[in-house]
Amino acid sequence: MPDTSATVGTDLKLTAKDFKSDQEVRWCPGCGDYAILAAMQAFLPELNIPREDMVFVSGIGCSSRFPYYLTTYGMHSIHGRAPTIATGLAVSRPDLSVWVVTGDGDALSIGGNHLIHTLRRNVNLKILLFNNRIYGLTKGQYSPTSELGKITKSTPMGSLDYPFNPLSLALGAEATFVARTIDSDRKHLLDVMRAAATHEGTALVEIYQNCNIFNDGAFDIVKNPATKENALIPLVHGEPIIFGTDGSHCVIRDKQGGVEIVETALVDHDDILIHNAHAEDPATAFALSRLSDPQTLNNSPIGVFRSVERPSYDHLMSDQMAKANAKGPGDLSELIRGKDTWTVE
Amino acid sequence: MPKKTVQLDRVIIRFAGDSGDGMQLTGDQFTSSTASFGNDLSTLPDFPAEIRAPAGTLPGVSAFQLHFADHDILTPGDAPNVLVAMNPAALKANLKDVPRGADLIINTDEFTSRNLTKVGYEQSPLDDNSLESYNVHPIGLTSLTIGALKEFDISKKEAERAKNMFALGLLSWLYDRQLEGTERFLNEKFGKKPEILAANLKALHAGWNYGETTEDFSVRYEVKPAKLNSGTYRNISGNLALSYGLIAASRQSGLPMFLGSYPITPASDILHELSKHKDFGIRTYQAEDEIAGIGAAIGASYGGAIGLTTTSGPGVALKSEAIGLAVALELPLVVIDVQRGGPSTGLPTKTEQADLLQAMFGRNGEAPVPIIAPRSPSDCFDAALEAVRIATKYRTPVFLLSDGYLANGQEPWLLPNVEDLPDLHVEFASEHNYTNEDGTTEFRPFIRDPETLARPWAIPGTPGLEHRIGGLEKADGTGHISYDPDNHDRMVRLRQAKIDGIANSIPNLEVDDPTGDADVLVIGWGSTYGPIGAASRLVRKNGGKVAQAHLRHLNPFPHNTGDVLHHYKRVIVPEMNLGQLALLLRGRFLVDAIGYNQVRGMPFKAEELKDVIEDVIASA
């Protein structure tokens, strides 16, 4: 295995340019994926990890073209399976920084099973879920995050299936790090990436991403300057959850043990919920994830919902490997002989 | 009065009972002492898919057959000389295989009217003379065991459970097997329960003493040790040999191994075994499904490990897309398919060879994958090394097709000298492999080795070799995405040529044609080696001439395969499927291969195959 110890502690002096590959970017002009790519290229130098020690693994979809545009190691795999490949890589090579890029169809339809199991295992992976609430690459069918009644080519009378809330799903799947951000808010996106990158274990980051061809405006309510202040609920660890024009609204605990949105003026300041991303119990994070309206995305919290410590799967496996090897490596001759041999002269 | 001892050259014993009667364990123990005694042997466990089918019913019957001899043998045998039947169901399910004159050791205690009705006996076969052409030994195995264990402070149920040890003791006496191995085994198993341990030991000896004292058995039998090649032997099953072969391959290549797997019969034991050997650098990962298992293996291969996935036919179906990805990525990967009866869930615990064409063609697009198959339980060891050799040298997924019979069957294995195992080291790429016109250099992930056509294995963590690969078609050389028609045509042919070229690294197909002038060739693959070999011996013993060849490599075939086939007037292909190898041979070599096909979930019987071969010889 390569020795990276020489680079630890030294400033690699990498810049965004160092992460731009020579491949022509092939997304539609105006696609939200561009902004995420640019933010990522700007962010990666901050990690001060040599390019050769980073790997981006993706599935299939527009978003999954992402690895081609970076200069790290990368694999564009098959639909829905990127978490499986990334798991095998991360578990057998704990020295690498492994990222997964996936779409709402890739991660939540065909790859739903892998996503939930990866989260509960807490493999050391950073998963970026580009949620455009549509199948982009296959030209516009509804996805598992599309709002009910969505009219698309495959649902001319409107979709019939209730959507997933990806963060509720992740929290239910025992995720240790769950966050949401928006393609067009570069500063917020970078803050969330930073938190995700340093998390030990699986970090799931949902990114609201506009597909201007097949689902344009899906996130207008949380992007449009006229509406976003009232539609978005920023979560900051340790801060009271207040949002809206001039802090008009806030989140408090309701009588059922969940949370509710009220007018700030009508409650005692001390009753406003203080966001605790490190709470062991995911119940409040889950309640917060339920605030966003599944149809309109009004009242969508953004930021880090949950970030708790739990040993990563790869860490635990490395520990077992070390324990098994404590008495030195196995002896093949002895192994294959077993306990019961006989000799023929 | 000392009893008479009769010399035999070989014996076939079948233990049959209810799933709960411990027949597999009894068979295993008898096998171990037979192996230590120095006989050649071959076993055939045959158990139901249900963990506990209703007691006393036909579907609940579990059997274990052992063939042992004073000479080298190839199969677990066709027809038992002795059947131990622990209940009416066991008798009913197995009697059809037992030739007249054979010994039947029958546990009379279980022949109650209730048990008889359960399996449709209107009258007890012990009373209606229907067994008169057999040598019947009616013994109250259960009551004798309970009687022998009266002094112990254990429940009646626990005492009853030791009846398999009583039976084992009796059979051990009958065939003069030592009890020490079984005593050691019981000590390990029940070391923490001294009362149960003592009871089982007592039952074992009570069975032995019963043989010695009862008038029912007037003779004992002796099968002398076999004259096997000199060296140290152990007994081994296919799944264990395969696991050891994989561990050996990891050591011989100097590469860590990663197994991604999802439990499935009859492959799970490989996962269980490998998970015990982390001290050999083996990582095992039980995934959420078979797709995740192979995905993780591909990820590990990408990172520089030997990626491995183990499964059976239904799992292969799920892995197909990922195998195609590995073909496109050109990364090493070993896919082990321990075949079972199909289609669908099929016969989980029975053997079959019907996944050959799935392995060969079961992917979208032109996606060639090398295929190899072991021929006997111990051969699984060598086959595993060969699979890893091809995967790592040619950067390709490789299929290893074992089957349920090889997986669970046992035979003596002449232990290899670890120092003599093949060297499987391969090099990772470490530097640029392309020089531009301006003199600058770069890394191109799809520039091939001119000899093997393998592309470089450039693992993450290697500075300067950062590159992107994927399932989309790649431009020859650079590996960039390419939709160019000529490039696609070239890449499809290159991938095929790489697999075809593996034939340059494998030995020619050997033919066993003792007289050199046989007209008929019988050719097979996989676990049919034993029955075909035994049948060929029988034919030759009768004065017939037959040539035998057996394929380890099914894709690509050895270079001389066509010549071998065309050399003979008639070619017979016995397979436990409806003619899959025959189809490939016909297609590749335009040879009029005659299939002989059975899909009964059981290995071929040598006698049957002998008749088939003789018929073809007669018509040649």
Ligand SMILES: Cc1ncc(C[n+]2csc(CCOP(=O)(O)OP(=O)(O)O)c2C)c(N)n1
């Ligand atoms: C096995 C398989 N089934 C279907 C497809 C077709 N397919 C490609 S991408 C895709 C959906 C992509 O949607 P999403 O994951 O949301 O990605 P986006 O394009 O929106 O970024 C589908 C159905 C495929 N490539 N593979």
Ligand code: SF4
């Ligand atoms: S189809 Fe939509 S998601 Fe895909 S590249 Fe175009 S704009 Fe982006």
Ligand SMILES: [Mg+2]
């Ligand atoms: Mg999408």
